[in-house]
Amino acid sequence: AQSVTQLDSQVPVFEEAPVELRCNYSSSVSVYLFWYVQYPNQGLQLLLKYLSGSTLVKGINGFEAEFNKSQTSFHLRKPSVHISDTAEYFCAVTPGAGANNLFFGTGTRLTVIP
Amino acid sequence: GAVVSQHPSRVICKSGTSVKIECRSLDFQATTMFWYRQFPKQSLMLMATSNEGSKATYEQGVEKDKFLINHASLTLSTLTVTSAHPEDSSFYICSANRRAGDTEAFFGQGTRLTVV
Numbered sequence: 253a254q255s256v257t258q259l260d261s262q263v264p265v266f267e268e269a270p271v272e273l274r275c276n277y278s279s280s281v282s283v284y285l286f287w288y289v290q291y292p293n294q295g296l297q298l299l300l301k302y303l304s305g306s307t308l309v310k311g312i313n314g315f316e317a318e319f320n321k322s323q324t325s326f327h328l329r330k331p332s333v334h335i336s337d338t339a340e341y342f343c344a345v346t347p348g349a350g351a352n353n354l355f356f357g358t359g360t361r362l363t364v365i366p
Numbered sequence: 367g368a369v370v371s372q373h374p375s376r377v378i379c380k381s382g383t384s385v386k387i388e389c390r391s392l393d394f395q396a397t398t399m400f401w402y403r404q405f406p407k408q409s410l411m412l413m414a415t416s417n418e419g420s421k422a423t424y425e426q427g428v429e430k431d432k433f434l435i436n437h438a439s440l441t442l443s444t445l446t447v448t449s450a451h452p453e454d455s456s457f458y459i460c461s462a463n464r465r466a467g468d469t470e471a472f473f474g475q476g477t478r479l480t481v482v
Contacts, residue, residue, distance in 0.1 A: 261407065284469060295370065295459070296473035303469060342410070354400075354461075354471060356410040 254279045254345050258357035265333055266365050273328040273360045275317075275343030283345040285326040286354070287317055290340040299341075302326065313337070338364045368394045370462050372474025379450055379481055387445045387477045389460035395440035396462035400471070401433075404457040413458075416443040450481040 257276045265271045277283065284303050288296040300311025307319040317328045326343060343357040369392040379385050389399055397418045402410040414435050415423040422435035432454075434446040443462075447454055459476040 256409070288473070293375070293475065295372070295475040296461075298470050301469060353412060354402075354410075355412075356402075358407060358409050 254283060254347055254355040256343050256345055256355055256357035258343055258360050260360050261358065262361045262363065264363045264365055267335055268332045270331050271329065271333050271337075271362065273341050273343075273362065275326045275328065275357060277324050277326065277343075277345050279324075279345060279347065281347050283347055285317075285319060286344045286346070287311065287315070287326070287328050288342045288344060289313075290342065290359075292339070296342065299328070333362070333364045335364050335366060337362060368462075368464055368472040370396075370460065370472045370474045372460055372477055374477060375475055376478045377480070379479070381451055381481055382449055384446055384448045385450055385479060387447075387458055387460075387479075389443045389445070389462070389474050391441045391462045391472070394462075394464045396443075396464070397440060399437060399443040399460055399462045401435065401443075401445050402459045402461070404459065404476075410459060413445075418443075447479065450479070452481045455479055455481045 255278050259274050286301045287299040289299050290296050299315050300309045302309045302319045310316045315330050319326050341360045344354045346354050371390045373388045399416040401413045403413050404410045412425050413428045416435045416437040418437045424430045437443040457476050461471040461473045
């Protein structure tokens with residue numbers, strides 16, 4: 253079985269400061285890893301994904317994440333946040349090919365303070 | 367990109383009534399759509415997989431007679447919450463893949479259901 257833990261439910265950060273949103277997962281099989289963002293009153297949008305290859309993955313809007321197999325982590329980072337990054341961020345995993353059966357974390361609310 | 371539209375975005379209904387939520391893929395055909403539910407401060411949980419032209423596959427613990435799923439066309443899946451009760455109040459969200467095995471799922475904007 254798969255599970256995802258997002259330890260931080262809320263992360264406030266000042267504008268132009270760096271941010272890291274933490275994600276840890278557990279799985280008995282190899283997984284694909286995803287970060288989704290949800291802006292107010294909108295659906296989930298894919299930020300980035302790790303399927304294989306380079307463990308550092310770059311996504312949209314200046315975000316990146318690093319897959320660490322030994323620590324079973326997939327933390328999301330951005331060196332300098334903007335007000336527009338205020339949103340809910342979800343880490344998710346799926347076992348094997350396809351985006352079926354996505355297992356989500358509980359989400360992290362990022363609030364960027366002017 | 368692919369667009370998935372969900373309607374309504376918010377609905378309030380009386381206990382005992384039924385509510386239908388629509389999920390449409392606007393610019394692609396989706397043979398498979400997925401329905402999730404999210405309770406406050408909890409993860410999105412997969413409820414069921416909706417297959418066009420066939421019966422939905424429900425996750426363990428999800429009552430198929432209570433949460434009726436119909437996937438009558440390649441662009442529309444509906445979730446009907448029958449005889450809704452306050453404990454059914456939740457955030458319901460659908461997703462669809464453009465192709466089988468595609469690694470990216472496209473999500474609707476979700477429906478906030480409140481049963482009073």
